[in-house]
Amino acid sequence: MAMQAEAIRAALEAATWAPSVHNSQPWTFAVSGEEISVRADADRKLRVGDPEGREMLIGCGAALFNVRTVLRGKGWAPVTRILPDPDRPNLLATVRLGEVVTPDETTRLFGGEIERRRTHRAGFTNLPVPxxxxxxxxxxxxxxxxxxxxxxxxxxxxxxxxxxxxxxxxxxxxxxxxxxxxxxxxxxxxxxxxxxxxxxxxxxxxxxxxxxxxxxxxxxxxxxxxxxxxxxxxxxxxxxxxxxxxxxxxxxxxxxxxxxxxxxxxxxxxxxxxxxxxxxxxxxxxxxxxxxxxxxxxxxxxxxxxxxxxxxx
Known part of the structure; x- marks a missing residue:
């Protein structure tokens, strides 16, 4: 159980590093046993710029990807359900620990970039992008x-x-x-x-x-x-x-x-x-x-x- 708990905590820590509009971080999480709930925090939605919550959900989707990536990197296959409960519209996804897996090279690559990634807000150099x-x-x-x-x-x-x-x-x-x-x-x-x-x-x-x-x-x-x-x-x-x-x-x-x-x-x-x-x-x-x-x-x-x-x- 200690290994599962450590993997869940690492996944949640990684989720907080997802990008979001204005770095508003419009998400909350809950844990029940070996299942993580990813929820939208409607109090952080842009009332003028994002009344339907489109950008809010894009940010939460990015956080969900981080959860999945880190769980797999810790050796657990993430089992994900999107919008699992129609009566709880802010519950966007649940992710539970599935079977034991060996993380591949791409998963390890992604995991190493989660806290390094930054949003840029200026011009770029003239170096061409291949x-x-x-x-x-x-x-x-x-x-x-x-x-x-x-x-x-x-x-x-x-x-x-x-x-x-x-x-x-x-x-x-x-x-x-x-x-x-x-x-x-x-x-x-x-x-x-x-x-x-x-x-x-x-x-x-x-x-x-x-x-x-x-x-x-x-x-x-x-x-x-x-x-x-x-x-x-x-x-x-x-x-x-x-x-x-x-x-x-x-x-x-x-x-x-x-x-x-x-x-x-x-x-x-x-x-x-x-x-x-x-x-x-x-x-x-x-x-x-x-x-x-x-x-x-x-x-x-x-x-x-x-x-x-x-x-x-």
């Missing part, structure tokens, strides 16, 4: 039944950049966004640290959020856009949002292992008419769930996470 690496990321997404679509057409990139600019201009001073900006020296364990983005946004074509506290940083000198990619789904339901989060995290951890970082741009996807335009004009009718840029950077930022005691019932 085509083979992008192709590998597409395969990683597919392994979780997700679709990562690199946007190679320059006109399509300009459309996505323009949509992002329009969304940012529509909400130039977003109080909900600034709520999650951490002032310099803040002891908060959630939100976006002031040193996680430059005070003067890099001219990448894709504006970053205005968290109001950006500080002078070397990362502002890197201005390359990087590779633009979109994660899409055929349908647009809670199941697809959770699946997107799992596929996204698998992509991010694989990318991190090869020195590749990701910057997220969800502004346009938070405005229904702009998201619909992207779906029809760029995504071939599929639903865009995440717009991101991928590239190399030499910047390093520290991560902040709430302690497990705050998210574990």
């Amino acid at each position: 085509d083979k690496l992008i192709e590998a990321l597409v395969r990683q997404a597919a392994a979780e039944n997700g679709r990562l679509m690199p946007v190679g057409d320059e006109a399509a990139v300009r459309v996505l950049a323009a949509l992002t600019q329009a969304a940012q201009a529509a909400r130039p001073e977003d109080a909900e966004v600034r709520r999650w900006g951490r002032a310099p020296g803040s002891s908060r364990k959630d939100g976006v640290p002031a040193d996680a983005y430059p005070s003067e946004p890099a001219d990448t074509g894709f504006p970053q959020r205005d968290y109001a506290w950006g500080i002078e940083a070397d990362q502002s000198t890197a201005t390359a856009t990087g590779v633009v990619a979109v994660m899409t789904t055929r349908r647009d339901s809670k199941e697809e949002w959770i699946a997107t989060g799992q596929a996204l995290q698998r992509v991010l951890l694989y990318a991190c292992a090869f020195g590749l970082s990701a910057a997220f741009h969800t502004q346009a996807l938070e405005l229904p008419h702009l998201r619909e335009f992207a779906r029809e004009e760029v995504c071939s009718g599929e639903y865009p769930q995440m717009i991101m840029r991928l590239g190399f950077t030499f910047d390093s930022t520290h991560g902040v996470r709430r302690p497990l005691s705050e998210v574990l019932d």
Whole structure:
């Protein structure tokens, strides 16, 4: 029993390192015997930017992937049920310890990147991203039944950049966004640290959020856009949002292992008419769930996470 308990605790600790919109960390967990429950924390949902909870569930899906990865890395096959109880909509998944397994090389690779991965919020260096690496990321997404679509057409990139600019201009001073900006020296364990983005946004074509506290940083000198990619789904339901989060995290951890970082741009996807335009004009009718840029950077930022005691019932 001690080995199972250690594996469960390690999985929960890893879950807290998942990415989430504005680092809002919108999840809670519970343990019953050898089963972990992953739940959405509706109090942390963005009431304006994410009224349906789409981004919240994507973040929780990423946390679920970390749970599964670490359990397998500890030698236990994770047995997962998605949305197991219709009467408990915030219960997104349960994961119990299954049969004993030998972790493979990919699982060990992912496990080693969970606490190293960081969200980037500036430009990238001019180092080219190898085509083979992008192709590998597409395969990683597919392994979780997700679709990562690199946007190679320059006109399509300009459309996505323009949509992002329009969304940012529509909400130039977003109080909900600034709520999650951490002032310099803040002891908060959630939100976006002031040193996680430059005070003067890099001219990448894709504006970053205005968290109001950006500080002078070397990362502002890197201005390359990087590779633009979109994660899409055929349908647009809670199941697809959770699946997107799992596929996204698998992509991010694989990318991190090869020195590749990701910057997220969800502004346009938070405005229904702009998201619909992207779906029809760029995504071939599929639903865009995440717009991101991928590239190399030499910047390093520290991560902040709430302690497990705050998210574990």
